[in-house]
Every structure is written in structure tokens, then in C-alpha cells.
Amino acid sequence: MNMPTNPQKPAKKLSLKENYSHLTRGLGWDTSYQPMDKVFPQDKFEGIKIHDWDKWEDPFRLTMDAYWKYQGEKEKKLYAIVDAFQQNNGQFNVTDARYINTLKLFLTGVSPLEYAAHRGFAMAGRNFRGTSARIAAQMQAIDELRHAQTQAHTISHYNKFFNGLHDYTHMHDRVWYLSVPKSYFEDAMSAGPFEFVTAISFSFEYVLTNLLFMPFMSGAAYNGDMATVTFGFSAQSDESRHMTLGLEVVKFILEQDPGNVPIVQKWLDKWFWRGYRLLALVSMMMDYMLPKRVMSWAEAWEMYFEQNGGALFNDLTRYGIRMPKYHEVASMEKHRLSHETWATFYNYTHAAAFHTWVPEESEMKWLSEKYPTTFDKLYRPRFEHWREQQAKGERFYNGTLPMLCQLCQIPMFFTEPDDPTKICYRETTYRDEKFHFCSDGCKDIFDNEPEKYIHSWLPVHQIYQGNCFRPGTDPTAPGFDPLAEVLQYYGFHVGEDGGEYLGSPDAKNWKAWTGKPAVSE
Amino acid sequence: MNAIAKDKVFIAFQTNDETRSIVEAIEADNREAIVIRYPAMVKIEMPGRLVIRRETIEDLIGRAYDLRELNLNLISLSGNIEESDDEFVLYWNQH
Amino acid sequence: MNVDIKTTAVTQIRQTFSHVARQLGGDKPASRYQEATIGMQPMVNFHYRPLWQPEMEVYDVRRTKLVMRDWYTFKDPRQFYYGTYTIARSRQQETMERNLEFVDKRGLLRDLPEALRAKLIFTLVPLRHAEWGANTNNCYMTAYGFGVAITQATMFHSMDRLGLAQYLSRIGLSLDGNSGDSLAEGKRLWLEDPAWQGIRRLIENMMVCEDWFELFVAQNLVLDGLLQPLIFQNFEQGFAKAHGPALSLVTEFSNNWFDETSRWVDATIKTAVGESPANAELVQQWIADWRLAAREALAPYAAAVFVDAADDEVSSVEAVLDNRLTKLGLKAKAAA
Numbered sequence: 001m002n003m004p005t006n007p008q009k010p011a012k013k014l015s016l017k018e019n020y021s022h023l024t025r026g027l028g029w030d031t032s033y034q035p036m037d038k039v040f041p042q043d044k045f046e047g048i049k050i051h052d053w054d055k056w057e058d059p060f061r062l063t064m065d066a067y068w069k070y071q072g073e074k075e076k077k078l079y080a081i082v083d084a085f086q087q088n089n090g091q092f093n094v095t096d097a098r099y100i101n102t103l104k105l106f107l108t109g110v111s112p113l114e115y116a117a118h119r120g121f122a123m124a125g126r127n128f129r130g131t132s133a134r135i136a137a138q139m140q141a142i143d144e145l146r147h148a149q150t151q152a153h154t155i156s157h158y159n160k161f162f163n164g165l166h167d168y169t170h171m172h173d174r175v176w177y178l179s180v181p182k183s184y185f186e187d188a189m190s191a192g193p194f195e196f197v198t199a200i201s202f203s204f205e206y207v208l209t210n211l212l213f214m215p216f217m218s219g220a221a222y223n224g225d226m227a228t229v230t231f232g233f234s235a236q237s238d239e240s241r242h243m244t245l246g247l248e249v250v251k252f253i254l255e256q257d258p259g260n261v262p263i264v265q266k267w268l269d270k271w272f273w274r275g276y277r278l279l280a281l282v283s284m285m286m287d288y289m290l291p292k293r294v295m296s297w298a299e300a301w302e303m304y305f306e307q308n309g310g311a312l313f314n315d316l317t318r319y320g321i322r323m324p325k326y327h328e329v330a331s332m333e334k335h336r337l338s339h340e341t342w343a344t345f346y347n348y349t350h351a352a353a354f355h356t357w358v359p360e361e362s363e364m365k366w367l368s369e370k371y372p373t374t375f376d377k378l379y380r381p382r383f384e385h386w387r388e389q390q391a392k393g394e395r396f397y398n399g400t401l402p403m404l405c406q407l408c409q410i411p412m413f414f415t416e417p418d419d420p421t422k423i424c425y426r427e428t429t430y431r432d433e434k435f436h437f438c439s440d441g442c443k444d445i446f447d448n449e450p451e452k453y454i455h456s457w458l459p460v461h462q463i464y465q466g467n468c469f470r471p472g473t474d475p476t477a478p479g480f481d482p483l484a485e486v487l488q489y490y491g492f493h494v495g496e497d498g499g500e501y502l503g504s505p506d507a508k509n510w511k512a513w514t515g516k517p518a519v520s521e
Numbered sequence: 522m523n524a525i526a527k528d529k530v531f532i533a534f535q536t537n538d539e540t541r542s543i544v545e546a547i548e549a550d551n552r553e554a555i556v557i558r559y560p561a562m563v564k565i566e567m568p569g570r571l572v573i574r575r576e577t578i579e580d581l582i583g584r585a586y587d588l589r590e591l592n593l594n595l596i597s598l599s600g601n602i603e604e605s606d607d608e609f610v611l612y613w614n615q616h
Numbered sequence: 617m618n619v620d621i622k623t624t625a626v627t628q629i630r631q632t633f634s635h636v637a638r639q640l641g642g643d644k645p646a647s648r649y650q651e652a653t654i655g656m657q658p659m660v661n662f663h664y665r666p667l668w669q670p671e672m673e674v675y676d677v678r679r680t681k682l683v684m685r686d687w688y689t690f691k692d693p694r695q696f697y698y699g700t701y702t703i704a705r706s707r708q709q710e711t712m713e714r715n716l717e718f719v720d721k722r723g724l725l726r727d728l729p730e731a732l733r734a735k736l737i738f739t740l741v742p743l744r745h746a747e748w749g750a751n752t753n754n755c756y757m758t759a760y761g762f763g764v765a766i767t768q769a770t771m772f773h774s775m776d777r778l779g780l781a782q783y784l785s786r787i788g789l790s791l792d793g794n795s796g797d798s799l800a801e802g803k804r805l806w807l808e809d810p811a812w813q814g815i816r817r818l819i820e821n822m823m824v825c826e827d828w829f830e831l832f833v834a835q836n837l838v839l840d841g842l843l844q845p846l847i848f849q850n851f852e853q854g855f856a857k858a859h860g861p862a863l864s865l866v867t868e869f870s871n872n873w874f875d876e877t878s879r880w881v882d883a884t885i886k887t888a889v890g891e892s893p894a895n896a897e898l899v900q901q902w903i904a905d906w907r908l909a910a911r912e913a914l915a916p917y918a919a920a921v922f923v924d925a926a927d928d929e930v931s932s933v934e935a936v937l938d939n940r941l942t943k944l945g946l947k948a949k950a951a952a
Contacts, residue, residue: 011720011794015606016589022789022796023782026803027748033820042668059602060592064779065709070592072706075699089626115656115764119675122759122771126752135778138755142771146698149652152633153699156651160628167634169655183663189674190666210597217596221560229561233535236596244602308599311528315601315613457661491634513626 020061025054028131042127046192049257053130056252059244067139071146078150078234085227086157095223095291096520097162097510098501102289103155103228104164104354106216109181109281111151112172116185118144120196127193133252136245137197143238147231154231161513162506164353164498167491171353174468175490176459177281177345179409183456184278188271190452194253195267201246203271203324207312209239210304211279215286218294247312254319261320266448272324273441277408280341287338287367288359291520296370298334306331326441329417335371336420339379344413346386347398351483353492355501358387360519378420395500399483401460406435407442407453414438430454527568530600530611536563540594546577562596570612571600639688652697654688656764679760680829681898684891687763693883694876701772705779708869715865716786724862725790732859733791739851739921741788741802742812746843747781749819753835757828769880773836776877780870787866811920814913815843821909829888833899834906836881841937842910842930844874850929851921878940886944900946907937 014022031039043050062070084090094100121141128134159165172178188199217232253260283297295303305327313323342356349356359367364383367375389396402411416422426437430450437443446453462468466475468486475482487494496505507518532547534540540563547565548554550573555566565571578586588609600611631637632646635655640646646654662673672678677687684690696704719725725736754774761767788798806812818839825831848870856864864871889896911930918926938948 011723011726011790014789014794017605022794022799023785026799027744027781027785029745029803029807031820031823032807033817034824039820039823045668059604060589061604062589063782064775065713065782066589067775068702068705068709068779070589072702074593075702079699112656112658116658118771119657119759119767122755122767122774125774126755126759131748134752134755138751138774138778141755141758142698142775145768145771146702148656149698152651152656153648156633159633160630161626163629165633166630169633169658170635173658173660179661179663182658182661186663186674190664190668192667210599214597218559218562221562233561233596237535237592237594240595240598241592243598247601307529308531311530311599311613314528318614452664452667455664457663462661509629 016061020058020063023063024058024132024135026131028129028134036129040127040129042193043129046194047263048194048253048260050129050253051256053128053133055255056130056132057248058132058136059248060241062139062241071143074234074237075146075150078230079153081230082154082157082227085154085230090226091158091161092514093224093226096516097506097518098289098291098355098357099223099225100158100162100506101164101354101356101501102216102219102285103158103225104162105281105285105289106228107151107155107165108168108171108175108178108353110212110216111148111155112169112178113181113185114144114148114151116182116189117200118142118148120185120189120200123189124193124197133249136248140201140238140242140245143242146238147235150231150235154227157227161509163493163496163504164355164506166493166497170491174459175353176404177352177410179457179459180281181278183409184274187274187452197246197249198253198264198267199271199274201242202250203246203268204275205239205242206246206250207272207305207309208275208279209243210308211300212282213239214304215282215294215300219286219290219292222292222294223290250316251319254316254321258320265321268321269325270445270448273326273439273445274408276330277410277438277442280337280410283338284342284345287370288342288363293363293366297338298370301331301334325444326439329439329441332417333414335374336378336415339367339371339375340413340415343379343382344402344411347396348402348411350397350499351487353490353497355499355504355506357501357519358383358390374420390500390502397499401463403436404458404460405438405442406456406458407437407446408439409456409458410438412436412438527615528613529566529568530571530598530613531564531566532571532573532598532611533562533564533596535594535596536561537594539590542581543573543578543591543594546581547571547573550574550577567611569615570610572611573609575607647695648699649692649695649697653764653768657762657767675762677762679762680827682829682888682895684763684888684895688765689891690763690765690884690887692765692769693879696769696772698768705776708872709779712783712866712869715868716783716790719862719865720790724860725787725866726793728791728859728862736855736863737788737791737798737801738805738809738811739847740784741791741798742806742809743847744781744784744788744799744802745806746815746819747777747784749823750835750840751775751777751781753819753822753825753831756823757832760828766884769884770832773877773880776873780873783866783869790866811916814916818909818913830902832884833902836877837885838903838906838937839910839913840874840881841878841940842914842933844870845933845936846914846918846929848874850932882940882944885946889944889946896946903941903946 030036118141121137121144125134125138125141128137155165172182188196213232213236217229220228220232250264253264286293286297286300313321345352346356364380386396404411412423412425414424416424424439426440426443428435428443428447435446437446463486468489469475470489473485492498501507502518510516510518534543544556544563544565548556551567551571553568554571557564575586575588588604591609598611600613603610631643632651636646636650637643639654658675666672666674751774754770754777757770758767758774761770785799788802789796792798806816822831822834825834848867852863852867885899889899914930918930922929941948
């Protein structure tokens, strides 16, 4: 037996790397009382081959003591600011109450994804065979729980003064447009662990997250929302670790076996398009919902995807990876995405948990400047028409239910890549049933895994099937109003949570409480 | 893909007193760095490769510095990472 | 910007989120623990069948036999959400860092007589792998459990176990002068030494236990309830009495941690068995099964560590567990 001998001399100093390696690398072992494939039943069925888990590189070598130390410090800072914000009625420092609608979109649409990420990474943190990979996933799992909780705690204060925020997790499980983010994440969680991390760590965190967080947080900073800036930037400090994990995980998989490359490329294609469609909600937030705008969606897309994403994919060409399929379609759409999206929500805002409005003249001027080739020609006339209607007391609401894309679940309002005046429809027939899509990107994803996507919980279908009423509702009762019933099922306070912003309780309270106009000059 | 400009890496921090010295250190060690200041955020771009050196920061703040402390104020970054006790490097592999 | 707020005119339109209010039985001020916990997990309208378990939903109550009308009946007596958890642990790690540095600087472990060093390596270092196993098992509960009230606490518990594994590794490094030889030796013992095989087999069996609440009982109540006090109370106290407090300094965290987390484990079990006679019977049976296995697993280890006193030491920790079970209204001498 080679019992270590007593060194009898001062211990040598360990570098961070050596220390990390001693403290983590050898922790796992090859089980022998139970077969490894039974202990780790999920990391082979996707076809990814890993020959040597020790080749995994941890970019941020955090041991638990360091994790507790730094994260504890961040939390102390964050909650001190949140406390001060609440004590000083900081909610009234924002530009105007229209801004709060970005928080409604964020809390109902994004915060539940943080929770889903927490659970998804807990799965990955259990299921990978490699110790370091599991630790990295577990740290992200607990970080994501942090984000879900700090967001609830920060926005909790806004909930006490504004509508639309009060039942956000209940709404996330039910409301039609919130099935877009919900289905996105459940798609990843219901896949295997390698696809999950490729989807979330790489395609979302590394490639697209800057487009979600930077606009929301800079938007908050521009519009006087210190609480959101604080949780946002504090969360981003974890996000940087997550992004790095995303890049490392993809490089690791690609380096392990040449057979992994086509599998990963297919996932990159799928998750780029899935993520891009989800970001349509962010595009309208940037261009329409922020009273003070930071940059346009098109500018953000150019900076964070075309430039940074381009650099990233240049770097990955050495593995045989190319730019994700249909990235050029996304770039073609960048001058119309936000306008088409906002117009749709303007139509359906009575069935949404946030308000919409026609942009002010000064805002339309900004939109014309940012979108010189499209705004005046294609969208301004529509907004001017709606403004006139509103002036006559005939605010337009669309009473029909829209057709949804089977894949991304967004209403079919996107236009043909080469023709912004023509709605894009695609369809496919699977087992004698027709399925409808908003784009080639969504159709391709369906065609690759039809058995998965026939199970989409499509909100409009579900309404027609009578699955979106509260228990005990009788649809045959006289005077039954299906839409009103669906909104009850969603948990909406009708007349408060959605509809036109002007004249809403939020707008009235804002004027009464702050003495400032509902729409800032 | 020859004769193209080097792809840029970037790193972004919260604007505060701690990061003031970090940004100063980065500017000292990376001649071509471009510093862009936004509300509450400072972003530094650099073609090809950006290095953050522990010693440079320590000289500016007058105390021992652990590069893992960067994590406290980091907002975002782009590029491959290489990390040791002394340096934090972001880079793209060039073609 | 100067905002003139007519504060007298401002009245809050609600006290908390609607999903929290429903749980509290009305709209009233809620704690941060409540707002961080209640209703955070998706409950209905799931989209796809998991490729890895098509017969279930992504979140599914059927992953345990335990049945609860409301999974938010569970409460963590520590009221840990992420912020309170990390802030508590960051304080504890500061103390541990000081202790470890104190011991390491003075070579208090490194310079122990050879036989004692060997004894510590044998007794403590392989345990880092057992802690990693406990991390794996709690991560499983977090991934497949139901309701934030319980899964957030298992998440914290999971990370705690990684922290414990790393502190044990630090003890090893303090014993071998940072060469890592003790860690290699510890792994060899874990994989090969007969004294450790019972514990390893038990943990590997837990790793394939599919019912997550059964796993909670097996790992966090039964095995921890015996093994943790055996080492961090009985062995540590005996060692301190004979050889001074160096070891106690570096195991301080483990010691306090067990007391703190036991309160949460007990509260969880109490809620589960209080729900229904069927649950009580189920939990009782799980305890009986796993306790039998744990007793068998610990015997060779206890014999190697405590030699002649092994039976007494094991009986004393059995009594500690019995005491806890009695307080929870469960039969103590199960599977006797």
C-alpha cells in the first residue's frame, strides 16, 4: 500500500487551477455495484459520443467556497438596493407608466424561463457522466433559481402598484402568447441532456442572450428603473459564466468525435431559429414599449448577432460548423419584425396581460429614422389609421382567434422573406393531418421531429376544444361568452390587466400618484 | 477569408468604483481597446485578443486582487476564455 | 430628477402576487421566502413528451409514490431562498477558511504522527466520494421532484454536499502537504478497501432509485442520519479528546451543517407522513428498507474505524436517529 508519507515541510502553494482540479476532478468514480449505463441512463440516446470526459475544460474554476463567497456578496448588494428602492417609492421614477409594460412582458414571459432553466440544468447536472460537466451544470442550475427569485422579489414591488403582474406563473402556464416562451423551454427540457445544453447554454445564452438582456437592462437604465437594472446586471454577472459554459460545451462535444458534428449542427440550426422567433417579443419591446429607446431592434441584431455571432461562427468553422440555417432570413426580417409584432399585439391586447398603444408622433419619427426603408411605407399609415379610429372612440380590437404556427406558436403574421406585404404560410401533412407554420425555419424543425411537435399545446386549438375554461364552466349556458371565460381561466382582471393603455387604471393611477402625464413628453 | 479585419472580442462591466480601475488596467494592457460607456455599463471591444492582468489591477488599487473577483461586476463577454492566476484572456482563433 | 410624489394619495392596489395570495388564503403581505417559493413551478399545459420518459410530463407528480394534495405544504424551517441561503453559507465559509488556514499554516494535521495521519486519511478522505454521491442524489430530487418548496431546498442541499466533499478534500490536502497523494489514496480506499465497500454499494444503489422521495428518505434521513453523526460527532469528539482540537476546527462546518439541515429533513418528513396514513406507511417502509441496508453498509466501516468500540458507537447513532423518528411520530425500531 502506498500510504502517502509525511511531508514534514511547509505545504506548496496551489494555483487556482491545481486547487480546483484536486477539489473536483477525482470526485466521481466508475460505479461497479450498479452499471454505469443504469446510473447515467440519459447521456447516450442522442447519439453523441464522448470518449474522454477529462478533456472537459472549466473556464470559471469555482469551488463551492468561492461560489458562496462571491454570490453571497452579490446578494447582499442586490437586496440592499431593492430595499432602498422600495422604501423610496422608486417605482415612480420611471419615465411613464407605459414602461411598466416591459416588466409585465418580462415577468410573465422571461422569469418563468429562469425557473425552467433551473430545473433543466438540474437534470443535466444529474445526467452527465463527467464530474466537471455536472458541477458546471449544477452551478448554473442554482444560479437560474437565483434569477427567478430575485426577479420575483424586485418586481414584487411594482406588482403592488401596477396591473398585469399579479398572477404571472399562473398566466405563464395558460396564456396564448406565453406558450411561445413556455414551449420553447419545454422543448429543450424534453430533449436529452446534450441537446438541452446546446440549446440553452450555447444557442440561447451564448448566441442570443445579449439580445434579450442587454436591451431590457439598458432599457431599464434609460427609463429610470434602478431596481431592474440592479437585478439584471447582477444576473448578467452569472450569465457570463453561463455563456462561457455554452461555448465550452459545444467545443467539447465537437472535439470528442467527428460523428458529433452533424448532430450539433442540426441542433444549432433548430435552436437558432427557435430562439430568434422567441425574440420577436423583445423586438417590439425595444422599438415600441420603451418610452425612451436605447437602440433599435435592427441595430441590436446587427451588433449582437451579425457582428458578435459572426465572429463566433468564424471561430467554429475549424470544427466544420457553419452559420445556422436561415440566419439570412432573420437579417432580412430585421426591418419589419418589431412592427409586425407590435401591430399584432395592438390588435389582441384585450386578451393580453399588458397594454398597447399607438406610438406618439415623436416616436414615429424615431421609427422612421431607424427604419427608413420600411416604416413610413409599410407601417406608419396603419398606425395613423388606428390613431384616427381611436380619436373617434373606435379603438380597434380583433375579435377573432388567430391561427398559430404549430412550432413557435406565434400567430401567423410574419411576412415572406422577400415580400413584406405578403403573409408567409407553410404547411406539411403528417399522418393525414395538416400542420401550419409561419416560416421555413419552423417547418423544417417540425419535419425533423414530427412525433414531438404534434404534442404542442396550442392555445387556440385548446380554446376551441373547450380546454381553457375554469372547472365547472358550462359552455351551453345561455349568454355564454367564450372569450370572457377564457380570460377568467387565464387569471386576468378584465379591464385592468390588458387593453388600450390610454385611459387604463395604470395610466389613471400614474397621473394621480405622480402628477405626471400618462405619456411623457 | 483573408484580408478581413480581425473579429472583435468584448467584455462589459457594471459602471462603479471597482470597475473603474479594471477598465483602466485593460486600457493600459491593450493599446487598441475601444471603451464605450453606456448608462450603468461600460463595454470594451478589442480586435482579436484582450488580456486582463492581475498585476496591473493590483498596481492601480493597491491591494491583492483575485481575478475571480471580475465575476462580481461582469455583464457580458464574447470570445474564448483562457484563465490563470495572473491573466484573464479573451480571444478568437483567427484564420 | 425631482419627483414630487403625493404620497398621501398613493395606496397599494395589492399586497402580494395572486398565486401567493391564493396559498395564504387572502391578499396579505407575504415574506420573501413565500414570494420566492409558492407557485413558481409550472403545473399544467405541458407541451411535449420527454424523449427520456415519454410516459410522463416534464413535471409530473407520478415520479414518487408519495401523494400530496398540495406540494406547497412543505416548508423549510430555515426559510432558505437563494439569497438567504448564499448569505448564510458565505459567512460559514469565511469561518472555515480561517480555520483551514490556521490548521494548515501550523501544519497541525500534516505534522501528526504517521499512524494518526493514516487514520484520518482512512476515515475521512474517502468520504468525499460519498458526499459526491449525496450531491448526485439530491440533484436527482431537484431535477425530478415536485414543487419549489421541496426542490429548492434539495438544490441547496445538493450544492452543500459538493461543498462538504470539497472541504474533505481540503482536509486531505492539509494532511498531505498539497501533493494530492491522500486524495489518490482516498479514492483507492473508496474503490477497493473492504471497509468502504458497504457504503459505496449503498450509495450506488441509491443512484438508481427512481422514486425521488424514497431517495430523499434513504439519503437525507437514513444514511446521513447515521453516518454524519458517526463521523462528525463520535469520531471527531473521540479524536479531539485524544489528540487536540485540530480536526474539530476543520470539521466545524460539517458539524453545524448536520444540525441545521436535520431540522429541514425532519420538517419535510413530518409534513409527508402527516398528510395521510398511506404516506406514513410508505415512508415507514422506506425507512425500514434503507435502514437495514445502511446498518449492513456501515458495519465494516465502523469496525475498521472504532475497532472494539464499533458496536457502541453505531448503537449511539442509532439512538440519535431513533430519537428523531420518535419525535416525527414514526416507529423507531423499524426492521429490528
